[in-house]
Amino acid sequence: DTGVSQNPRHKITKRGQNVTFRCDPISEHNRLYWYRQTLGQGPEFLTYFQNEAQLEKSRLLSDRFSAERPKGSFSTLEIQRTEQGDSAMYLCASSTGSVFYGLLNTEAFFGQGTRLTVV
Amino acid sequence: QKEVEQNSGPLSVPEGAIASLNCTYSDRGSQSFFWYRQYSGKSPELIMFIYSNGDKEDGRFTAQLNKASQYVSLLIRDSQPSDSATYLCAPEGGGSYIPTFGRGTSLIVHP
Numbered sequence: 001d002t003g004v005s006q007n008p009r010h011k012i013t014k015r016g017q018n019v020t021f022r023c024d025p026i027s028e029h030n031r032l033y034w035y036r037q038t039l040g041q042g043p044e045f046l047t048y049f050q051n052e053a054q055l056e057k058s059r060l061l062s063d064r065f066s067a068e069r070p071k072g073s074f075s076t077l078e079i080q081r082t083e084q085g086d087s088a089m090y091l092c093a094s095s096t097g098s099v100f101y102g103l104l105n106t107e108a109f110f111g112q113g114t115r116l117t118v119v
Numbered sequence: 120q121k122e123v124e125q126n127s128g129p130l131s132v133p134e135g136a137i138a139s140l141n142c143t144y145s146d147r148g149s150q151s152f153f154w155y156r157q158y159s160g161k162s163p164e165l166i167m168f169i170y171s172n173g174d175k176e177d178g179r180f181t182a183q184l185n186k187a188s189q190y191v192s193l194l195i196r197d198s199q200p201s202d203s204a205t206y207l208c209a210p211e212g213g214g215s216y217i218p219t220f221g222r223g224t225s226l227i228v229h230p
Binding site: 048056091108109113 | 151165
């Protein structure tokens, strides 16, 4: 399978615990995005990487959230001191970032997501 | 004002009909526009993208873009029950090229 891979698929944790999610993008993709989605809403942007550089973070990303992409390949998203409001689907997507006829190719392909439940 | 506006629906159409899904966006700098389909409990799946004003057809799907009106739409011809899903409009942000999603329109195709 050469698509975007996310682990774990499901995570149940107690409030106050730390959790870490992993995303393996499509191998030739240098842009990687994290989104969060709650029921009835579209995906909300959290952060993105161009290779190993984290270039933008949403205001939604509080100090309890941190993301890394140490070698420009896989990425991790950590949530510290989880709260019930963190319960959501966490989605990772990747795109090539290549230029096609003068336009940046930003077609993003999603992984299956990690569903987090904080109890 | 929200960046991407979509009618949440549900939009209900009979099998074989044309489903029309609409989206408006606020960022005039957006150059690329994406439509994703999301089945319940699954992640979004890219089905169409469009860069230029006008229509782009791919099988039963037609995307339409009007940058002057900041409007993009998706037409699904010969709708099938398997098309029942939420359709997400995602213009890419003009400055950072990050896809920004609307809340999606729920489509129900009934036999």
